[in-house]
Amino acid sequence: MNLDNNFVKFISFFLSFLVTTSFIALLNRPFDNIPPIGKLLSPHQGFWKNSEKEAISLDQSIKLIELKEAVTVQFDELLIPHINAKNIEDLYMTQGYVTAYHRLWQMDFYARVVMGRLSEVVGIKALGYDRLQRRLGLKDMTLKLHDGLMKDAYYASIISAYTNGVNAYIASLSRGDYPIEFKLLNYEPEKWTSVKTCMAYALLASTLSRSEADIEHTNFRKMFGEDLFNVLFPEPDGTSAPVIPRDTHFDFEPMSQPQKPEKFEAQYIVNESISKQNPLNGSNNFAIDSTKSKSGHAILANEPDLELTAPSIWYASHLTSPDINVMGVTVPGTPVILIGFNDSISWGVTNSPRDQVDWFSVTFKDASRKEYLYNNQWFKTEQILEEIVIKNAENFIDTIIRVHHGPIVYDRDYLSNHEKVNLAMRWIAHDESTTFKALFHFNKANNYFEFVEGLRFFSGPPQNIIYSDTKGNIALNLPGKFPIKFSGQGKFILDGSDPDSEWKKYIPFDHRLERYNHPQGFLSSANQFPVDRTTYPYYVYSHQFENYRNRRVNDRLITMQNIEPEDLMSLQNDNFNYTASEILPYLLSQLDTLSLNKDQNKFFDELQNWDYFNQPNLKAPTNFELWSDILWDQLWDEFDTMSFAVNKPDIYTTSQLIISDSLVGFSDRLSTPEKETTSDLINYAFNTAVDSLNAWSSINGKNHSWNEFKGTEVNHLISHFTSFHSKNISVGGNHNIVNAASKNHGPSWRMVVEMDPQGINAYGVYPGSQTGNPGNPTYGHMITPWAEGKYYNLKFGQNKLLAGDILYEIQLTP
Amino acid sequence: MKFIIKIFLMGILSYLLPLYFSWWSVALGAGLISLLIRGSNFNSFNGGVIAGGLVWFYLSFTIDNATNSLLSEKIALLVNLKDSIWLIYASTLIGALVTGFGSLTGSLLRSILSPKKTSRNDYVS
Incomplete structure (x- = not known):
């Protein structure tokens, strides 16, 4: 009896214990993409902890033992940190700390993008992406950049300080403090490293300098011949509003151009090519000098356009120590201002499309791929095994072969077209970059001479770098590393065994495209062709250039007089x-x-x-967009039937061909037996556009004003976190328009700076917020003002941060 | 009275322990209390449910209220819930059950370890 009783007690306990632990285990484990429910719903550690009542929740007094002296950080109403440190290491350590406070998850995400480690946290769906990133060599680029910088004690100290600052912030977190994305994706922040502090270069180079069409061009030429290729994909001559004004003289003795080798025709067609940057990005920058300016001070404006994401690609900060006073924006994770201004100068960038990638067809001796043909000899290859960790799946090992040109991206394991194709990638970004040093020089430069000293270090990605200073000077520079090419080099796949097809020398720094001041009173750039071909002795090429925004900006700036900062804001919008x-x-x-x-x-x-203005409330822009899109699709429907990688002609070329009625037979619609003329096609596209507009209206139940139809959105980096997106933002513009806000791309930072020597007046706005936390009351708070074309006073110079403007202040002490 | 004290103590531990340990440490806290303080299994479970449920409800409700459901609405949308109030209910339920089961397990362990026979009175204390 007693024994039985004890037995029952024991069984009861055991069952209860089992139920409790199983229940906890169930709630503590993830199911595919569903994070652990118990953990997520725990008010101590779950998402509740990310709900913030106040805009800033940092302690007002923080111990950071690695600091040398005390540091003050004042946050203004935009949550921009104004960091005041007594030495350079403390400054960057604090920048690392506060950036991590606002953007830790985003920093971790970018580092994973660059290192090809997204699959570790999002699973197998990112495997293709990770493989591409590793094949492109982004990790190697970052390591090379890092090792180069760490050899220099000054830069090493900055990078280490920033890294320590990020790690100090991570160490201060308890589980409940982790950003919400970590909780939803069910992983924890790992230690930050000095290599990760160098990741932005590879990230930006991959976004900005990897655009090319060698494979698509090669395919097209092989199928349709060079004559038709030249009609549909003409090279610009640079006579229509180039970046460098046409009256600029280049009075140097040019280096000799390499001999053009015999034409190489790649043997095989490539069916699918790697993904590249979005051509819809449309940045612009311009500066006016004292003659155009009402106040007599130079004014600079910059608007880099990128994919619109949350958290924003940019993080604004103001860094002050005894030898630096700079404000602007940077990519979170990076201890330097990329676009900004100091007491004396300001600078901004737009992407300069220049062909920075060439593809070389490689022949292996045999299937072991241990040797490849070059200059009639067999040379050894290098083999790299890349192991990719995948959440909820076996690790994946990718074998990447390297030859002296670079990594073989297309091979039997990747987009090889039935194992026939081996293409090595030669990308300038693979060479050791010193762009970080250039940016540090810009941050501290006092005048044009010091700025140019910084430009020497700028190795890419190629940018149109605009400059202005408090002495009223303006300048445009296109620095970077550019191979001296024979005409047409790199438009098509090159012969990897032929030494004459390779890059040998680079354009000397002093032969770069540069313009310092101009009688017209302004300089501008908008991703267009950089220079009038007849004036510059070196071959310049890219498969795509802007042809509209540049002309609009220049048309306006030519007529504008007595310009005030507000006028340049209007022009940006x-x-x-x-x-x-x-x-x-x-x-x-x-x-x-x-x-x-x-x-x-x-x-x-x-x-x-x-009147041709894409105002958000108008209907005509919608009509035009629909009609022209359908026309473009129907016009180039022949391309849709091609099973291999090929590009369609761009909007500018298409427009020129339509207006001149020289569509060389492409106006025929394949789906009909008739032979359509251009006029037939225009009428057909019109009728179809009206029908599809009616369909759109009945589905969406609203009028077709441009903002509704376009539906600009700022989406979270994790696409299925849909409630962290901002949808249906009412903003005008579009691609090829100065206000280049299309559906998912647009002005990622708008900045206007008046270079008053008595104190700079700076204005800025970006579609996002300093905080990356969707649970913060300020999350995305600048999106609506951004869409409306409003700007904020940046607290610097004449508008410097006063006691009354300080939203929050913290002290960091050793 | 003992019942109220137990609920109170379990509530305190449910509030404090997850600040330092894993979220499910509420079960350990409640189990410990039921191990140390005598009570019927039924009441131990109920006490845990009430203590854990109240603490999780109170915390999630006050956060939600103070932040105007800013984040909970977004999370609710992500998991296809119409109203963020369901997240408070769900949190309350999880807090209640985990604490309740922890408490029950502690109580059952006590009954093995303690030689004293459970008196009828315990069911009504």
């Missing part, structure tokens, strides 16, 4: 649709207007009465 202004009159003239029905008439009238 200019919605003039240059494309429409050139092609729409022609399209309308081709319409058979007598046979239009009621809907078609309305559609037509809206376009007829349009």
